[in-house]
Amino acid sequence: MAAAVRLLLISFLIFSHYTPSLSVGEDVYLLEFKEGFQNSSALDSTWRNGTHPCRDKWRGIECEDNNNVSSLILVGLGLSGSSQQMDIEALSNLERLRFVSLENNSISGPIPEFNRLTSLRSLFISGNQFSGVIPDNFFDNMGSLKKLDLARNKFSGKIPVSLEKLGNLVQLSLENNEFSGPIPSIGQQSLVEVDFSNNKLQGRIPQLMSRFGPKPFDGNPDLCGPIVSKPCNANGLPDANNSSSDSDAGTKWVILGIVVTVLLMTILFNKAKKREENFSVLGKESSNKVVQVRIPSSNRRSMSRKGGSYKDPGTRSLRRGTSTGKHGNDLVVVNEEKGIFGLQDLMKAAAEVLGSGGLGSAYKAIMGNGASVVVKRFRDMNKLNRDAFDAEVRRLGRIRHRNILPPLAYHYRKEEKLLVTEFVPKGSLTFLLHGDRGSTSHAELTWPIRLKIIKGVARGMGFLHTEFANYELPHGNLKSSNILLSSNYEPLLTDYALYALISNTHSVQALFSYKCPEAVLYQQLSPKSDVYCLGVVILEIMTGKFPSQYLNNQKGGTDVVQWIRQAVSEDRVSELIDPEIVNTSSSIGQMEKMLFIGAACTESDHDKRIEMREAIRNIEEIQV
Numbered sequence: 090m091a092a093a094v095r096l097l098l099i100s101f102l103i104f105s106h107y108t109p110s111l112s113v114g115e116d117v118y119l120l121e122f123k124e125g126f127q128n129s130s131a132l133d134s135t136w137r138n139g140t141h142p143c144r145d146k147w148r149g150i151e152c153e154d155n156n157n158v159s160s161l162i163l164v165g166l167g168l169s170g171s172s173q174q175m176d177i178e179a180l181s182n183l184e185r186l187r188f189v190s191l192e193n194n195s196i197s198g199p200i201p202e203f204n205r206l207t208s209l210r211s212l213f214i215s216g217n218q219f220s221g222v223i224p225d226n227f228f229d230n231m232g233s234l235k236k237l238d239l240a241r242n243k244f245s246g247k248i249p250v251s252l253e254k255l256g257n258l259v260q261l262s263l264e265n266n267e268f269s270g271p272i273p274s275i276g277q278q279s280l281v282e283v284d285f286s287n288n289k290l291q292g293r294i295p296q297l298m299s300r301f302g303p304k305p306f307d308g309n310p311d312l313c314g315p316i317v318s319k320p321c322n323a324n325g326l327p328d329a330n331n332s333s334s335d336s337d338a339g340t341k342w343v344i345l346g347i348v349v350t351v352l353l354m355t356i357l358f359n360k361a362k363k364r365e366e367n368f369s370v371l372g373k374e375s376s377n378k379v380v381q382v383r384i385p386s387s388n389r390r391s392m393s394r395k396g397g398s399y400k401d402p403g404t405r406s407l408r409r410g411t412s413t414g415k416h417g418n419d420l421v422v423v424n425e426e427k428g429i430f431g432l433q434d435l436m437k438a439a440a441e442v443l444g445s446g447g448l449g450s451a452y453k454a455i456m457g458n459g460a461s462v463v464v465k466r467f468r469d470m471n472k473l474n475r476d477a478f479d480a481e482v483r484r485l486g487r488i489r490h491r492n493i494l495p496p497l498a499y500h501y502r503k504e505e506k507l508l509v510t511e512f513v514p515k516g517s518l519t520f521l522l523h524g525d526r527g528s529t530s531h532a533e534l535t536w537p538i539r540l541k542i543i544k545g546v547a548r549g550m551g552f553l554h555t556e557f558a559n560y561e562l563p564h565g566n567l568k569s570s571n572i573l574l575s576s577n578y579e580p581l582l583t584d585y586a587l588y589a590l591i592s593n594t595h596s597v598q599a600l601f602s603y604k605c606p607e608a609v610l611y612q613q614l615s616p617k618s619d620v621y622c623l624g625v626v627i628l629e630i631m632t633g634k635f636p637s638q639y640l641n642n643q644k645g646g647t648d649v650v651q652w653i654r655q656a657v658s659e660d661r662v663s664e665l666i667d668p669e670i671v672n673t674s675s676s677i678g679q680m681e682k683m684l685f686i687g688a689a690c691t692e693s694d695h696d697k698r699i700e701m702r703e704a705i706r707n708i709e710e711i712q713v
Contacts, residue, residue, distance in 0.1 A: 115158050116142050119150070121179040126196075127170035132163075146613050146695075149561075153185050155696060160188035162559055164213075164589065165472065172198035172219060181205045190559035192216050192238070193477060193589075200227070200244070208233050213559050215240040215262065216477050222246030228255060238262040240284065241480060248273055248290075263288065264308075265476065271325075272298070272312070282487070285309065293325045420498040420509065421479065423486025427460040427497055427511055435464065435509075448566075448587070448599055449505075453512055461512035462497060470506045472592035481590060482508070488556065492549030494573060494581040513573040513581060518542065518626075522569060523635050536670040536680065537713045538578050539630050543683065545580040546572060547708045550623055553585055554616055554701045561614055562588040566600045567622040568639055569629055588614075604638050606693040613695070620701050624690025627708075628653055631684050633667030650691045657688055679711050686711075 116138070123129050123136055135148045143152035151160035161180070168191065175196070180186060187209060193216035200223050203212055207230045220243035228234065228251040237255075240262045247270040248263065260282045261275065268288040275283070276297020283301050287308035294306060294314040303317045313321040313328070320328045419431045434456055443451040449467040456462060473481060478501060488495040500507035515521070521534060550564060557563040565588040573581045591597045605621035607613040628649040629636050637646035656662045662681050663671075671677065686707050692698040699707075 114141075115183055116140065118179040118182045119147070119158070119161075122176050125170065125175040126168045127174075128167055128195075131166035131168070146611070146615075151188070151615065157185035158183045159185045160190075160559075161186065162188070162190045162561060163194070164190055164559065164561070165193040168194040168196060170196060172196055172201045175201045177202040177205050184208075187211070187233075188559065189213070192559065193473065200239075204228060204231055207231060210234060210257075211236040211559065213238040215242065215480070216473075217242055219244060223249050225249050226251050228252055232256065234258060235279075236260040239266065241265045241476060243267055245269065247271075248275075248285075253277070264305075265480070291326065293321045420500050420507075421482075422498045423483045424495050424497045427462065428456070428458045430456050430458070430460075430498070432500060435462075448584070448591070461514075463510050463512050465508045465510070467506045467508065467587075467591070468504070469592050469597075470590045471503065472590055475501055478506070478590065481586075485586060488552075490549060490552045492545045492580055492582060493552060493585070494583045510583065513575060515574045515576060515578075518569040518572040518574060518580070518630070519635075521574065522629065522633060534669065536676060539670065540679075540683070540711060540713055541578055542572070542574070542580050543627055543630055544708055544711075546582065546623065546626060547705045549580065549582040550619060550701060551705045553582070554619070557586050558616075560586060560589060561616075562586075562600070562602050562618060563616055564619045564622070565602045567619060567626060568601045569626055570639075572626070601639070607695045615695070616701060617695055617698050620690050620698055620704055623701070623704060624687045625649060627683060627687035627690065631667065631680065631687060632665050633669060649687075650693075653684060653688045653691070657685070676713060679713070683708070683711050 119142055120136060120138065123132055129136075132148055135146065136142075137145075140147070142150045142158055143155050149161060149163045149166070150158055151162065153159040161183075180189070186206060188211045189203070189206070189209060190211070190213035192213050195218060196214075197218040197220065199221040200214075200219055203209065203214075204227050206212075209231060210233050212234065213236070215238045219239070222245055225247070227249050232255065234255050235257050236259055237252075238260070241264070243266065244263075245267040248268050250273045252258070252261065252275050253273050256277055257279055258275075258277060259279055261280065262282075262284045264284040264286040266288050268285070268290055270290065271292035272285060272290055272294055274295045274297055276295055283298065284305045286305060289311070290306075290309040291311040292313070294312055294316045296314075298305075299316050301316075306312050306317055311327060313319040313326065322328045419433075420435065422429050435454055441453050443453050443463065448469075449465055451466075452464045454462055454464055470478070478499075482496060482499045485496050494510055494513070496508050496510050498509040500509075516524075546567075550567065553563040564582065564585040566584045567582070571582065571584040573583060575581060588597065588600060588602075591600075597603070601622050602608060602614060602618040605614075605618045607615075608618060625636050625638050628634075632647070632649055632652070634647035634649055634652075635645075636649045638648070638650065640646055653662070653665060656665050662684050663677055665684060666677070666680050670680070686704060689699045689707075690704050
């Protein structure tokens, strides 16, 4: 009996001085991780002792079941310091952590021990100052990794051969580093996108990578093989003979080009002012007629009303803002589907004003090859430097989805940026719904067509929330005026993923996501803010009413969110359906279900609002 008492006393003494590791909350581990940065002031307002990362909405934290941290998204927050001070061990204690993004900060040093996070699915650390050689076996134990972005750093040495073992890898971005040596046989079938451009790579490109075409290998002159149309010699390097002759020929052309350039310099300089007037001064705002860009009279075209419902006030010139930076006085083409054109082509084009909004002005231009494009001028896009901006827009230009309209080109200038996209003749959903009640175009918006539009919008949003899962706002500006319709009413989303580019606080708040309740009340944003915007679009399409949420101070329009909330409480949801489709369809039950989805998406309580994937799944279940 005495022995048992002694054992019990010893056990009590041991456990009274032992704190189980499970008692340490995820907040403690995250704060330990934060301590590794020299500058983490951007996190100070929400990352606080005694609060919960999920329930108290820590900045850059996303959670699973509102209880366990699943994503760490610290993009462009000015974080700095040495990577060797980063406490990756603290992150390894977050058992549900699947996504880490530290993009566009100022962290330096060798790659941190992210390979300790063996369950990680996405790792984005582009746009920092990481450097040095990555160990060859670094990725051996990261078999769950699907997306890896190491671009725009200073990594050197060989590309780790352990990347070959990542059987689930979908995206690999290694561009704009200093990697050297051969490319490993990274050709697993799961891969959809790779980028090795602008490194110092050498040797034969693995045949397994032929499906990606030559672009991912640009800026590596010592690579060879059929993919880049450059033969290899017996040692697997570019054929010296061909390279030599090509180099000599290239030198001759460069010299000839310099001579021609010198001869033309004076002519071009003297004509600069005339070309300036191709996109000349815009007239003053008029409530009765559309403002038009002054162009040569033989090329003038009147503006179609389908182009937009806003006029561009004041006096501006699209030509104003030409850059003389390293990209020269030209457009940078990021998508060649509509051909290749330069700034001079744009200056000579017939043009007209389409509209002006919170982010800038839009113009339509018809290129010499017959392609119609829209040029959008953005004034406050200085959040990223030129290289980072280039990388972001090129990423957008690579998008291929039937419900997403990718950019074709951009023009970079410090004071303003131009983004060029394809012109979509049918115009925006706003115009078709509200431009002219009773018009033929509005009458054509039957229930099947509206359902098609909603499903297309949802699929586009699903794609963006996968492609830009590391972004705080994958879209950020979803509203009917940013939904264009093809000739067969297939929706095309525009103005997406701009939050990462816009710098000025006032301009950022022009994004529609800033109208969601959590942004208005607490200045908090998340991918669920996009869900709220989707809900407003659904309610707008189903009711035919212009949402007051789109307007400053909500003066005008219909408060569709409050309207549906009241209708649900009073069990009269069917009364909200647009009479235009009620009288032409017998699917009232399906229409009511869609309204309920809109109500769930616009739930004011961020925690109770459904996730994007759930909204999409519910929308797909609706039938005509």
